[in-house]
Each structure stands twice: as structure tokens, then as C-alpha cells.
Amino acid sequence: xxLKTYRSLTxxxxxxxxxxxxxxxxxxxxxxxxxxxxxxxxxxxxxISYDGVRxxxxxxxxxxxxxxxxxxxFFATPVLPRAVSSVxxxxxxxxxxxxxxxxxxxxxxxxxxxxxxxLAVLVMPMAVRWLDDGMETSLTLCLVALIAFAVSRLGHSExxxxxxxxxxxxxxxxxxxxRVEYLLLLGVASLTLFLERRERALESGxxxxxxxxxxxxxxxxGSLLGAAVIFFTMHxxxxxxxxxxxxxxxSVLATGHAVLSVLISSASLGVGLLVLWLLTATAVxxxxxxxxxxxxxxxxxxxxxxxxxxxxxxxxxxIRYFLWTLLFPILxxxxxxxxxxxxxxxxxxxxxGVATYAAxxxxxxxxxxxxxxxxxEFRVRxxxxxxxxxxxxxxxxxxxLVAADIGYIGYFTDSPLCDMEGLVNGxxxxxxxxxxxxxxxxxxxxxxxxxxxxxxxxxxxxMRLKDWSxxxxxxxxxxxxSDLHYLIASPEATPEVCAAAGNKPQPLEPVIQxxxxxxx
Numbered sequence: 001x002x003l004k005t006y007r008s009l010t011x012x013x014x015x016x017x018x019x020x021x022x023x024x025x026x027x028x029x030x031x032x033x034x035x036x037x038x039x040x041x042x043x044x045x046x047x048i049s050y051d052g053v054r055x056x057x058x059x060x061x062x063x064x065x066x067x068x069x070x071x072x073x074f075f076a077t078p079v080l081p082r083a084v085s086s087v088x089x090x091x092x093x094x095x096x097x098x099x100x101x102x103x104x105x106x107x108x109x110x111x112x113x114x115x116x117x118x119l120a121v122l123v124m125p126m127a128v129r130w131l132d133d134g135m136e137t138s139l140t141l142c143l144v145a146l147i148a149f150a151v152s153r154l155g156h157s158e159x160x161x162x163x164x165x166x167x168x169x170x171x172x173x174x175x176x177x178x179r180v181e182y183l184l185l186l187g188v189a190s191l192t193l194f195l196e197r198r199e200r201a202l203e204s205g206x207x208x209x210x211x212x213x214x215x216x217x218x219x220x221x222g223s224l225l226g227a228a229v230i231f232f233t234m235h236x237x238x239x240x241x242x243x244x245x246x247x248x249x250x251s252v253l254a255t256g257h258a259v260l261s262v263l264i265s266s267a268s269l270g271v272g273l274l275v276l277w278l279l280t281a282t283a284v285x286x287x288x289x290x291x292x293x294x295x296x297x298x299x300x301x302x303x304x305x306x307x308x309x310x311x312x313x314x315x316x317x318x319i320r321y322f323l324w325t326l327l328f329p330i331l332x333x334x335x336x337x338x339x340x341x342x343x344x345x346x347x348x349x350x351x352x353g354v355a356t357y358a359a360x361x362x363x364x365x366x367x368x369x370x371x372x373x374x375x376x377e378f379r380v381r382x383x384x385x386x387x388x389x390x391x392x393x394x395x396x397x398x399x400x401l402v403a404a405d406i407g408y409i410g411y412f413t414d415s416p417l418c419d420m421e422g423l424v425n426g427x428x429x430x431x432x433x434x435x436x437x438x439x440x441x442x443x444x445x446x447x448x449x450x451x452x453x454x455x456x457x458x459x460x461x462x463m464r465l466k467d468w469s470x471x472x473x474x475x476x477x478x479x480x481x482s483d484l485h486y487l488i489a490s491p492e493a494t495p496e497v498c499a500a501a502g503n504k505p506q507p508l509e510p511v512i513q514x515x516x517x518x519x520x
Contacts, residue, residue: 002112003101009116010097017093017123021086024128024374025079027381030407030476032081032134034424035059037411039068048234050424051416057234058424060241063177064136078389078411081134088138089131092145093122099149103335108287110349111337113356114280118330120363121276124268125370129377129479130320136178137320143175144185144324147219148331151189155196155294156339160215168215172222173229180230180237184308185324186223188301190216192332195294240430244422246312255310259322265479266319268366273326275359277302280333283352286344287337298332301325373479380477387474388412395500399493402446404455405476405485418444420455438462447493452485460512467491469505471498486511 034050038059041052048065049055059065071080100115121127131138150168154160160168172189175182194216231237263270281299285291302325309316344352385408393412401415406424410417418441422430429437435458442462448471451459459465471494472487488508489497498505 002109003105006101006112006116010101010119013119013123014093014097017090017128020123020125020128021090021132024125024132024378025086025382026082026385027129027133027378028079028082028385029133029135030405032085033078033407033411035061035065035068035135036072036078036081037414038065039072040411042066042069043072050410054426055234056240056424056426057236058240058430060239061136061140061178062230062233063174064139067139078385079134082132085134085136085138086132088142089122089128092131092138092142093119095142096122096145099145103149103153103338107337108340110283110352110356111334113360114276114283114330114334114337117272117276117356117359117363118334120360121268121272124272124363124367125374126267126269126366129374130266130269130318130323135320137323140175140178140182141323141327143171143178143182144327145331147171147175147185147189148328149335151193151196151219151298152332152335155193160197165215165218168218169222169225172219172224173226174222176223176226177229180227180239181305182324183223183227184304185301185328186219188297188304188328190218190220192294192298193217193219195292195297199292199294236427240427241423243427244430245317255306255316258316259306259309262316262319262322267370268363270319270322272359272363272366273323273330274302275362277326277330277333279352279355279359280330283344284333284336286348286352287340287342289342295333295336299329301328377477377479380475380482384408384474384476387472391472391502392500396448396497399447399496400444401448401450402441402444402459403450404452405450408474408476409450409487418446420458434458446490448487448489448497450485450487452483456486456488456512466509466512468508469494469498470508470511471505472501472503 038048038050041047041049042065045052047055048057048059048062050058067084068081071084075083077083097119100119104111104115122131131141150164150171154164154168172186175186194213197216227237263274277299281295284295288295302322305322305325343349388408389412391412393409394414397414399415400418401409401413402418402420403409404420406417406419406421410424417424419425419429420434420437420441422432422434422437429440432440438458439462442459449459449468456465465488468488468490470486470488474485474487476483476485486508487497487501489505494505
């Protein structure tokens with residue numbers, strides 16, 4: 001009966017997901033075009049480079065760039081990253097729905113509820129916003145799901161075969177090439193597997209040996225090889241983006257506030273996964289009547305990443321950086337209920353049941369709210385992308401550009417670009433404080449710029465912009481409000497830039513004065 005209900009609901013979820021994939025098409029994240037420009041230059045110049053001249057490590061995912069480059073040879077469209085991210089999102093949902101149906105045949109009803117809640121979260125409009133925006137997020141979560149299912153199954157198998165160990169090694173290698181911080185994930189996965197098997201061996205009176213122990217850490221070994229490949233290819237382990245977004249002066253309190261803001265602002269995705277993580281962890285304790293070392297390790301990624309971000313002063317700019325830290329333990333906890341050692345007390349069972357229904361109710365309440373807000377955002381982003389595609393900004397490829405948000409403008413112009421955020425101009429620029437990067441960009445005497453109101457004020461402080469002109473205005477909307485960006489040009493470059501944008505020039509000085517007045 002439970003399996004039949006599960007299948008019916010997953011079909012409903014699948015239809016809902018397909019509807020939102022259509023409604024959100026094509027609404028792409030600005031940063032997705034950074035990956036695409038790297039992919040184009042990899043095809044043309046056979047190196048990881050944003051400008052096609054000097055190698056640099058300004059992409060957060062080498063594997064994703066390689067995937068885009070391979071597909072770009074056949075599909076020369078700017079919405080390629082969006083299509084790829086959507087394919088992996090669908091693969092994540094279908095794969096997990098199928099795997100749960102096979103794995104949860106002899107589990108308590110509560111585990112089926114957790115599985116359905118997780119699948120529901122993954123088809124909410126907020127999940128579409130973050131997993132189908134052209135970034136590598138959905139690809140990475142597919143790998144996280146594979147690792148979680150493998151660790152849970154092999155943790156309770158009689159032995160880890162050579163074939164299984166080889167697959168774990170490959171998973172570790174591929175995951176780390178996707179994002180280097182998955183070194184932590186593979187370390188957690190390997191330690192969880194080792195502790196779970198060690199506990200089973202001790203219960204059975206089996207003496208541990210070196211061979212089985214080594215097979216438990218094959219995910220970490222594959223991850224270390226992936227890290228070595230990254231280091232010898234890019235001459236650095238962490239990308240320049242991580243260096244640019246670091247802030248040694250950030251406090252633990254500020255990081256905690258940023259994490260909380262990110263979770264709340266991502267609504268069903270952030271809060272939903274956090275609630276589901278706490279529910280599944282509580283259920284494992286209730287059914288096992290104890291807290292094992294393996295469980296502590298498997299549930300450690302989220303607090304570990306928060307602590308590391310605070311220690312490093314890393315900027316927390318989106319839920320995508322925490323999704324894997326919640327998905328892995330949710331899957332492991334849910335699957336662990338297959339090997340429960342008892343039943344929870346009546347009070348605990350009732351509390352877990354009520355909390356699960358409450359979580360489902362929360363998603364039902366959030367669904368229409370998110371649908372209304374995100375539909376509006378998707379339509380604005382779709383208009384902005386159509387605006388870029390209709391213009392002829394490629395004619396500006398020989399002109400010097402300065403920008404703060406470089407994705408759209410960098411891809412559609414292919415201009416030599418000075419990035420005020422320090423993402424793609426090399427390690428030395430990434431390590432500079434923001435104010436020094438602005439000074440450096442101003443010293444290069446750019447002919448035109450792509451700026452938001454805040455970066456316009458920063459650039460105007462270093463350059464004389466009052467005689468510049470506005471050639472186009474774009475709205476890169478987010479959930480909270482409009483996010484206007486201005487394409488502006490120097491007096492000498494105004495005719496060419498405005499012709500490429502297809503608009504008549506408008507004076508910039510009133511905008512500068514208006515934003516300066518608003519700041520006070």
C-alpha cells in the first residue's frame with residue numbers, strides 16, 4: 001500500500017517539476033555564463049582561461065567546464081548551461097525516486113515519509129531556481145546522492161568487492177573534479193563507511209584486517225587523486241573565486257547570520273532540507289536507541305562547513321554551498337532506517353509523525369507563495385536574456401570593459417575585462433581587497449562598463465564618470481527586488497557601444513546623483 005502511494009505521488013511530483021522547468025525557461029544565473037565562456041575558450045584555445053590569452057582558475061568547477069566544452073562543440077547556444085543543469089536535475093529526481101522505491105521496501109512508514117518529503121523539496125519552485133540556473137549544482141547533487149546510497153549499502157554488506165571499491169574510487173575522483181571542497185565530503189563518506197563496517201565487525205567478533213579498511217577509504221583516495229589533478233593542472237587547489245570571496249575580517253557571528261539568512265531566503269529548499277535533516281537524524285536515534293560514531297560523522301558536514309566558513313572568513317552567498325552538506329546526511333539517515341535495531345517509544349513516534357506532517361504542511365503553504373514570487377522573477381530574467389541576445393554586443397570585443405557582475409556581459413561581448421570582484425583576472429587580483437581592485441580597474445582606463453548602482457558609486461569615486469552615457473539598462477532580478485545594471489560608455493566610446501546595444505545614449509550624471517542621494 002505504501003509503495004503504491006509513493007509511486008502515485010512521485011508521478012505528481014514529476015509532472016509538477018516538468019511544469020516548472022518550462023515556466024522557468026530560460027532564466028539563467030549570471031555566473032553560468034562565466035562557465036560557458038571558459039568552455040568556449042577551452043574549445044578554441046585548449047586551456048582553462050577566461051580571456052583566451054592567460055590560464056587562470058576563475059571557475060568553481062573544472063569538470064562542469066569540460067562537460068560544457070564537449071557539448072558546446074555540438075550545440076552553440078547560450079542557453080546550453082541551463083539545459084545541462086535541467087537534465088541533471090531531472091536525473092537527480094528520477095534516480096532518487098527509483099532508488100528509494102528499491103531500497104525502502106522493508107522500512108517503517110516514517111522512512112517513506114522522509115523520502116517523499118525530500119522528493120517534494122526537490123520539485124519546489126525554489127529548487128528549480130537553484131538547480132536549473134545553468135550552474136553545476138544539480139550535477140554535484142547527483143554525485144552526492146550516488147555516494148550516499150553507496151556508503152549506506154556497503155556499510156551493511158558482507159564485504160566490499162573490488163568492483164565496488166573501484167566505483168567508490170571513481171566517484172571520489174569525479175566528485176572532487178566537480179568541486180574541490182568535496183574533499184571534505186569524501187573524507188566524511190570514507191570515515192562513515194569505515195566506522196559502520198568496524199562496528200558490524202566488532203558485533204560479529206570478526207578481527208579487522210588492512211584490506212577491508214583500505215577499501216573503506218577508496219572514496220577518499222579517489223578524491224585525493226582528483227585534488228592532485230587539479231593542483232598539477234591549475235597550480236592551485238582552491239579556485240581564484242574562493243580567494244576573492246574570502247574575508248579574513250569576518251566574525252563568527254557574521255558568518256552565522258549570513259548562513260541563517262541564506263537558509264531562510266531559500267525557503268522550501270534551505271529550511272526544508274534543514275528540517276528534514278533534523279527529523280531524519282532524530283529518527284535514527286529513536287530507532288537505534290543510541291548515537292553511534294558513524295552517525296555523528298555522517299551528520300557532521302553542515303556544522304563543519306559553517307565552522308570552516310567562519311574560520312576562513314568565507315562569504316556565504318547562496319544555498320548552493322550548503323546543499324550537499326544537508327543532502328548527504330538526509331539520505332544516509334533515511335536509508336539507515338532499513339537496519340533499525342528497535343522501535344521508538346510511543347511518545348517519540350508520535351512526535352516524529354506530527355513533525356513530519358508539519359514539514360509537509362510547511363511545503364504546501366510555501367508552494368503557492370514561491371510560485372507567485374519566482375514566476376515573476378523568472379519572467380524578468382527571461383526578458384533580460386532576450387535583451388542580451390537581441391543586441392549586437394559582440395561588436396565590442398576589442399574594447400576594454402570593467403564590470404562587477406561579469407557573466408552576461410563577459411560572454412556576449414567577449415571583451416578584455418577587468419573584474420571588480422576579482423574572479424577571473426588571476427590569483428593576484430583575487431587576493432586584493434575590493435577597493436584595490438577598483439583602483440586597478442580604473443587605472444586601466446576602460447572604454448565602457450557594466451555596473452550595478454553600488455559598483456557604479458565605487459567606480460565613480462575612482463574615475464570621472466559624469467560625462468559618460470547610459471546605453472542600456474538590464475534587470476537581473478532576484479527574489480527580493482529588482483537588480484538594475486547599467487551598460488555605460490565613455491564619451492569616445494558612446495556611439496559604438498550604444499549602437500551595439502541598439503539604444504540612444506542617455507546621460508549618466510542624473511543616475512549618479514540619484515543613487516548618491518539615496519545612499520544618504
